Amino acid sequence: MAESKRKSQAGDDRRKKKYRSDGTPIWGKRHVEGPGVWVSCVKGKEKQAVGEVYELFESIGSDLWPAETSEGKDSDDEEDDAGLSLEDQIAKELSDIKRPRGANPQQRFANCQTNTQCVLFISCKPPVDPVELVVKHIKTVQETGVAGTRYIQRLVPVSGSCVANPPEIQALCERVLKSFFDKHPDTTYTYKIELRVRNHNTVPRPTLIQTIAQAVPEGHKVDLDNPQLFILVEVFKSICGVSVVEDYYKMQKFNVMEIVNKKNRDDKPEESRVFPGASKLPQTGSGNTTTEKSIDESEQEVKADVEDANAEARQAKEV
Numbered sequence: 001m002a003e004s005k006r007k008s009q010a011g012d013d014r015r016k017k018k019y020r021s022d023g024t025p026i027w028g029k030r031h032v033e034g035p036g037v038w039v040s041c042v043k044g045k046e047k048q049a050v051g052e053v054y055e056l057f058e059s060i061g062s063d064l065w066p067a068e069t070s071e072g073k074d075s076d077d078e079e080d081d082a083g084l085s086l087e088d089q090i091a092k093e094l095s096d097i098k099r100p101r102g103a104n105p106q107q108r109f110a111n112c113q114t115n116t117q118c119v120l121f122i123s124c125k126p127p128v129d130p131v132e133l134v135v136k137h138i139k140t141v142q143e144t145g146v147a148g149t150r151y152i153q154r155l156v157p158v159s160g161s162c163v164a165n166p167p168e169i170q171a172l173c174e175r176v177l178k179s180f181f182d183k184h185p186d187t188t189y190t191y192k193i194e195l196r197v198r199n200h201n202t203v204p205r206p207t208l209i210q211t212i213a214q215a216v217p218e219g220h221k222v223d224l225d226n227p228q229l230f231i232l233v234e235v236f237k238s239i240c241g242v243s244v245v246e247d248y249y250k251m252q253k254f255n256v257m258e259i260v261n262k263k264n265r266d267d268k269p270e271e272s273r274v275f276p277g278a279s280k281l282p283q284t285g286s287g288n289t290t291t292e293k294s295i296d297e298s299e300q301e302v303k304a305d306v307e308d309a310n311a312e313a314r315q316a317k318e319v
Helices: 002-016 046-064 070-082 086-098 130-144 166-181 205-214 256-264 290-318
Strands: 036-041 109-112 119-124 152-158 160-163 190-198 229-236 239-245
Touching (some): 036 130, 046 130, 152 256
Parallel strands (some): 190 229
């Protein structure tokens, strides 16, 4: 009797638990993988930030990559089912019935567990392009001075990810860079490598820089002062993400809060605007700026190292 009661209680707990403590749905991904976006958020507000990111990305994604209409999907499903045997149709229906509630096969964004405060990773499924997604939002914030969110501080897109070791990183860089340069076959660019390393001490920074530089096709040159392209490389724990962007500095390194503050500094030096009905963004000096502070300090600490490493990369390319 007692054993039956315990089983019943366990079943109730499983039915009630739909989200993990970090806001990741139980059907979501547990590990960082694939194209996606790194998100820095206010400490202690990770779960709320996940909700904001989902709403924001779905809104932008629906404009850039409209979802297939239900009528078109139903029509396609009917055509697909028509070619299946009776047994296969029954198996397909049973599979649809057994799919966990809330698990949307067309869901384009998923929160991946990072086990780190203030740091989120949202994976993106095709056809979503993380770079285009983030740039679209940043340009909107620059034009309006409205963040549209309360807890998101910074967004960093990655076009692909891999295990953080030199061979994997070089292969990933070659793939990502080739994808970009193939779109502009007759153009020669100047570039700068923007490397950020967090919670990782396995591969030395100079080795990372040299590995990335070796993946850049011939003809493109390093320019530390006024580059046309920025090769963003984010190393977090055992994961490395890479993307290629333009106007990175003009977009305040995709720091949403900094863009809002800069846009409204002249008119509203004491506050920043968000969407209607929301409270103002946390200000510098409050208890919710741990991540932003650590990001700024980290950037200042490694700035000299990055410039030296880029110089070494330039010398390596010249050799």
